[in-house]
Every structure is written in C-alpha cells, then in structure tokens.
Amino acid sequence: MTSSADLAHRLGIPSGPLFFPVTPYGPDGSVDLGVYRAHVRQGVDAGAAAVFACCGTGEFHALTPEEFQDCVRAAVAETAGRVPVVAGAGYGTALAVRYARLAAAAGADGLLALPPYLVVAGQAGLLRHYREVAAATPLPVIVYQRDNAVFTPETVVELARTEGIIGLKDGLGDLDLMQRTVSAVRTEVPGDFLYFNGLPTAEQTQLAYRAVGVPLYSSAVFCFAPEVALAFHRALVEGDRATADRLLDGFYRPFVELRARGRGYAVSLVKAGVRLRGLDVGEVRPPLHEPDEDHVKQLAQIIERGYTLLEEAQ
Numbered sequence: 001m002t003s004s005a006d007l008a009h010r011l012g013i014p015s016g017p018l019f020f021p022v023t024p025y026g027p028d029g030s031v032d033l034g035v036y037r038a039h040v041r042q043g044v045d046a047g048a049a050a051v052f053a054c055c056g057t058g059e060f061h062a063l064t065p066e067e068f069q070d071c072v073r074a075a076v077a078e079t080a081g082r083v084p085v086v087a088g089a090g091y092g093t094a095l096a097v098r099y100a101r102l103a104a105a106a107g108a109d110g111l112l113a114l115p116p117y118l119v120v121a122g123q124a125g126l127l128r129h130y131r132e133v134a135a136a137t138p139l140p141v142i143v144y145q146r147d148n149a150v151f152t153p154e155t156v157v158e159l160a161r162t163e164g165i166i167g168l169k170d171g172l173g174d175l176d177l178m179q180r181t182v183s184a185v186r187t188e189v190p191g192d193f194l195y196f197n198g199l200p201t202a203e204q205t206q207l208a209y210r211a212v213g214v215p216l217y218s219s220a221v222f223c224f225a226p227e228v229a230l231a232f233h234r235a236l237v238e239g240d241r242a243t244a245d246r247l248l249d250g251f252y253r254p255f256v257e258l259r260a261r262g263r264g265y266a267v268s269l270v271k272a273g274v275r276l277r278g279l280d281v282g283e284v285r286p287p288l289h290e291p292d293e294d295h296v297k298q299l300a301q302i303i304e305r306g307y308t309l310l311e312e313a314q
Helices: 003-011 034-045 063-081 093-105 123-136 153-160 175-188 202-211 226-238 241-257 265-276 293-313
Strands: 050-053 085-089 110-113 141-143 165-170 192-197 216-219
Touching: 003 165, 034 063, 034 226, 063 093, 063 226, 085 093, 085 192, 093 110, 110 123, 123 141, 123 153, 123 165, 141 175, 153 165, 153 175, 175 202, 192 202, 202 216, 202 226, 202 241, 226 241, 226 293, 241 265, 241 293, 265 293
Parallel strands: 050 085, 085 110, 110 141, 141 165, 165 192, 192 216
Antiparallel strands: none
C-alpha cells in the first residue's frame, strides 16, 4: 500500500505558478494539438511548476474523451518529464473513473478530481465518489472543492486517510472553513497533505491563503502574462510585500474587476489574453461565449500595465 505522503512526494509539485493551459481550437472548431503543444511548451519554458491539462481553464467540460486523452498525451510529450502533468477528471463517478483511466494511459502524473456533475450530494456520497476515483488508477489525486462539492473538515480528514488522495484544491473561498480543515487534517492525519488555492485569479487572495497554511495556487494569468505571474510568486516567497501590493493594485485588481463583468470570463478572458500575446488558440466552445470587444481592449491595457510595472521595478 502506497501512502498519500509517498504519492505527494512522487508527484513532486515544486513551489511556483501552476499552469492551467487553455485548449486551442482551429477554424473548424476541432482541437488544434499543434498550437496546444506550443502553448504547453511556452509555459514550461517560462517556468511553470506543473501543468494542469484539461481542467477548468482548459474547458474540460467541452472536450470529448478522445480529445481529452489527445491533449493529455500532448502535454506529457511536451513537458518531457521536466514538470508534473496533472489531468482533470470529472462528471459522475463512472465517467470520472473513465477519464482518470484515460489520463493514466496518456502518461499523466496525477489527477485533479473535479466536482460531480449537477447533483448536490451529501458528505457520505461525495466521499464514496472520490474514493472510487482514487481507486481507479495508481495516480495521486487532488480533490477540487467548489460549487456542489463542499466538504466538512471531518470529510477532508477521511479524504486525507484515503489511499491515493494527496491534496485539496479550494475554489470556494471560505477562509474560516479552510482554517478549520487545515487544522483538522494536521491534527488527525499528520503528513504532507497538499493544499491549493483554486479561486479564479488566485493571486488576488493568496496572501490570505498563505496565512492559513495554503501555499500552492493556480495561476490563470500565467497563461498570458507569465512574467507577471512569476514576479508575483517571487514577491510572495521573498516576503516582498511592496512588489506584491504594486502588482495587486495595478494589475490583478483591475483584471479581477474586468473578469467579473461577464459570465464565463474566468475562461474566455484568459483565452483572449493568450490570443493578445500572439498565440492563436481560437475561441471558447459553447456554452461559454467570447468577451465583448471593449472588454478585450481593456484587457490589452491591463496586460500592458502589468509589464510596465515590471519595468518600473527594475
């Protein structure tokens, strides 16, 4: 039996921005694997600590199983072992197990278990669901808390005791609940259980999350402004509050306020940002929609401002 701590060590996510690549589509609407590989390669070369393929930003919901496996396989090929590749797995239990096995066959290093589809389940049902996903493959599993998958601290303790489950990613934003969860797991299951801030534009809340024991975070900004994302992460690690505040005030807060102006902008605005930086990743698939033209212009100004802030700091 392999312990969760051993699996966490094997996954080996280092400190640094976690890269959630978008999924590119060509003019005919099909997945463009050539552009996807270039996107992943650019992210790894820029300094990503890990690649989370086909997750929320990668439009997991819009991909067929075949497209999903092709993308995961392409991400594994492009990283070439330099950083871990974690793949999404979701929907109901049977489909989540299927996606987990497809990811394992494609060479992924781990899984991000997304919330079950549609239903609002009780704690016992959620625990059974994630245990079945974890048992489906030898891959380490990170459970994503958000929407209809919200856990009590007691349930997270049981998840941490489950073979194969190594961490919790929080997309809920309840810091009181997270503090109680971290405390409960630390008390009941001492070890290397991992915690991630998974809120949209997580940099905006990461100072608070670090204070309650959540050191890792996803970075959608890394998709289109990796230098800004890396500068912010470096400021966090080094305790450079002046740089962190300058980027929060001048770049992240305006971006978050723009993101809040459209449903689905947590994905479509990021994809627009990637296009603005010169990589044609196509549009989002329905039911998501493209940002308003004026919002894309504002995004371009925010990105320009972010890089100006970096130049002023030199």
